[in-house]
Amino acid sequence: MATYKAPIRDMMFVLYEVMNADKLPEMESFEEATRDLVEPILEEAGKIAEEVLFPLNRSGDEEGCIWSDGKVSTPTGFKEAYKTFCEGGWTGLACDPAYGGMGMPKAIDSMIAEMICSSNLSFGMYPGLSHGAYHSLHTFGSDDMKDMYLPKLVDGSWSGTMCLTEPHCGTDLGLCRTKAEPQSDGSYGVTGTKIFISAGEHDMTENIIHLVLARTPDAPEGIKGISLFIVPKFIPDDQGDAGEANGVTCGSIEHKMGIKASSTCVMNFDGAKGWLVGELNKGMRGMFAMMNAARLAVGMQGLGLAEASYQGAVEYAKERLQGRSLSGVKHPDKPADPIIVHPDVRRMLMTQRAYIEGCRAMGAWVAEELDISRRHADDKRREEADEFVQLMTPIVKALFTDLGFECTNIGMQVFGGHGFIREHGMEQYVRDCRIAQIYEGTNGIQALDLIGRKMPAKAGRNLRRFFHPVQDYIEKYVMDEEMGEFVQPLAKAFGRLQQATGQLARVGMGKPEEAAAGATEYLRLFGLVALAYMWCRMVEASKDKADEDESGFYGAKITTARFYMEKLLPQTNSLFASIMAGGASMMELDEELF
Amino acid sequence: MATYKAPIRDMMFVLYEVMNADKLPEMESFEEATRDLVEPILEEAGKIAEEVLFPLNRSGDEEGCIWSDGKVSTPTGFKEAYKTFCEGGWTGLACDPAYGGMGMPKAIDSMIAEMICSSNLSFGMYPGLSHGAYHSLHTFGSDDMKDMYLPKLVDGSWSGTMCLTEPHCGTDLGLCRTKAEPQSDGSYGVTGTKIFISAGEHDMTENIIHLVLARTPDAPEGIKGISLFIVPKFIPDDQGDAGEANGVTCGSIEHKMGIKASSTCVMNFDGAKGWLVGELNKGMRGMFAMMNAARLAVGMQGLGLAEASYQGAVEYAKERLQGRSLSGVKHPDKPADPIIVHPDVRRMLMTQRAYIEGCRAMGAWVAEELDISRRHADDKRREEADEFVQLMTPIVKALFTDLGFECTNIGMQVFGGHGFIREHGMEQYVRDCRIAQIYEGTNGIQALDLIGRKMPAKAGRNLRRFFHPVQDYIEKYVMDEEMGEFVQPLAKAFGRLQQATGQLARVGMGKPEEAAAGATEYLRLFGLVALAYMWCRMVEASKDKADEDESGFYGAKITTARFYMEKLLPQTNSLFASIMAGGASMMELDEELF
16 A cells, blocks of 8 residues: 655755755744754644645545536545645745745745655645746736735635646747737736646635736737736635636646646636736746746656655565565565565665655755745855756756656556556556656756756856866765765766766757757756765765664665665766767658658 | 557568568478468558557547456457457467467567557457467367367457466465365366456456466475466356356456556456366466466567557657757748657657667567477477577566557657647556566566576576577677678677676576676666667668668668667666676665665
């Protein structure tokens, strides 16, 4: 059976022993985010995840959402769980206190996001999308808009969506056809069809606030003629409550491979009343603000599902008796040994563990820098942190979701045939995780964003935000007696990353297609090096504590780091070779020969 | 939308231009398997796959099987399709003419198996299981048994199953508890519960013949006390027709991630009448005969689904307009270029192609040797072929299904968000393919079989059946002007395989656990080298024809080979490094620290 316990011990280790979460309260408006407060918040969130969300995960998948006559019902129990979730203040955890939020740092919020994704990803989509809408409005909305909408998004009584995709355009939003006609009252009449709208319609909130990309009549063609509009399902009345119904309806919901309890809607806008958010024709800016946050959040989905799958796999591997250990019978009192004694099962569990714990640390690193980029007192430090976050966003999104998919498949494999049976819950993690590699920009698009935008930006300055600290770290520790074992493989892999970076930067200038041909492998190479750096940092934080630690926690970190360096990091060899081989053989074949 | 056309051109290329299918008719009882006959047979099978099976694939998935009061209904249309399938003689294609079969070689049969898996894997499970039962009975059954059961299995009026797994035992069949009590009439009373029984109950045949592993009262413990019994659902009457109902019932069916139109049954045997097949306590022998054939068949499932996914992805990539080519607009008349112009989409399609065509050739090689092992006039040649097949069976099973899963996921990724929607059919391939990595021995078990049984067997003689021809090939072509480009990377990867083999053989003698720790990576390394050899053979077969070939078929082979060597084969680097690092870090952690 699937099982879930929030990994709070590891989260606290990452925040306070590896990263610098103890410095968060030094920043403006994070004063309350002290360790004393953070730990009980994580524990409280853990309880919600374990006791409220997780029990609805399987039933939500079986039941799914139901569309009837424009209305969507969420599965049994979701409404009540959402109420509990709002009452606990979780919808406003990382929101501005000026609008009723708790103002918690992203570093803490993203740990809780992981728990929500582990326990019930479909559920998490609803507040997740609301938070995206909150973020865009908070950044680009007028003061009136903020006063009207943000308190409701923060307390969860209203929810939000992002309406980008249309039947003929996803990645290429320049093809967007939804129209916004200016009205005499300063509003716009929005008309068009949007698809794949998560949380577009459901029964958990009083109102739903759609943020819609559309084009005004005289807008320039392509991406430069797209504006962002806010289109509420019910138009707020004078008291600010949900009033008259707007011209937006849910035409149908999709039948999907996974996240079945998350409604994925076709939304028809038929002269719906909307208001411009930010400047005309600058809609992509608002969307990108939302999308960057969303991409980090999707990364956490991969991590969260990997963790849930790992926990299920470990429990099963300890209970399932099958075969005998190759190094001699381990449980002579039982008819067979538990399968955790078998090397191949170990390989699977250790792989999950090494990826999960590495990603958790990496996610915390990026989240902490995101907090710094927003709140640090020093301008330069803020800018540098922003450059780092820009660089790492596509890596977190693609790496965490690709590894998340790998890890959920490993968890299922540990269960053998039982993993394929729905009842045990392991295959649901695989199906739920699969979408994370696709939405918010497919992982191929993340790789292009990395090499096409983030790498060349500011003459490579973003890159330096990663390369410099890692380089310094390697120089400091490569000859260290204890750390050398771990830092030397990091140094080798880092050398490959540097060389591959030089190669892609060079060819990218003259032949962007040739650089793009190596993008996916490059992103993975980058991600694996970043994880290696995280593992070194975790060893550094653990090595002096391991001997006296009866729990074995720190010793396990060191062993897992060793496994990562010996068994997983070597993948950088082949990625490097593949990148350096160039893209000619990939592009040569005529279209009609496929 | 998913689409499928049987890849007959490529199959004929593999059989007659790369392999030696033209020599098949030289062997006893394959006299009729001439090229003139084989091509129309493939075409006819292609039609059945495209026109009868494929149209039921999506609807079968949506509808699934339904259990009611011990009876199982297959989805709408399956019964009729099965009837058409039997009438065409497809159930008996590779069966003994003495029992009504067509006696076609495995090399041909496995091409047709690929088509069936591409078009409707769930459907293919029913005749597939029957063939497994046929094979065991044909090898180990008494003459009376054969006369009674084989003609019905061959014409498809009866079907068969393999009843191995029990709730507490899958891989470790020694734990089997099903009992077989000898009766005064020479039969046995079989009692116990079997789970995960594919085709255990359904509505497409008059009778179902279960082959059941069970234990007689005085049998030795463990695997050495297991016997094989034949237990028909209806006991044949004096005319050999399905007579009285036997004591076997279907208790329920499983709700699974995929292959939903294939019934996966809990079978309850309650003193059911059974008859011993082969010798007492030698049941595993019969099962292994069946399992080896089944493992090759499961490999073809991975290949078949990869092919279907590839075809869908190619069609979509040519139609879906999104973005512009980085090397300049390709279709100025359209609002955007088709996504096949983008390097990352190319990378995905080329990866599918390189794996699929490589596996198809490799599958044909193994199938041809299987035919030789059974029918060649020369004893020594037969034995050598058998050694080769023994060696390659776990590799085909695990490699083809792992790559099949990768390829079906790639196909889905090409579709972006549309891939996640059930309607388009791409996600079904992923779900259907996932089980192939698990059943008939998980892929981890295949890897153990390779290093623990097949590698050391006969002092390494099995290994030589692969190593020698590849070594000879390399020596012959490595300096060749045209072939060198392809054979040199093969030679490098082959060198790694040789070294890794030596390493595992050495450590395996003293520390089997240490060797087992590298088993999965070793199997993949082996498989990738085998594919590289196949690609060299395909280049060899194509190079003199490419220039004059207007279709571009041979040129595409050479380009795809280049892609394989440059972009995929480098994975052997990292697999090698990981194997050579040993297994210490994998086994170190205490169980309770997981």
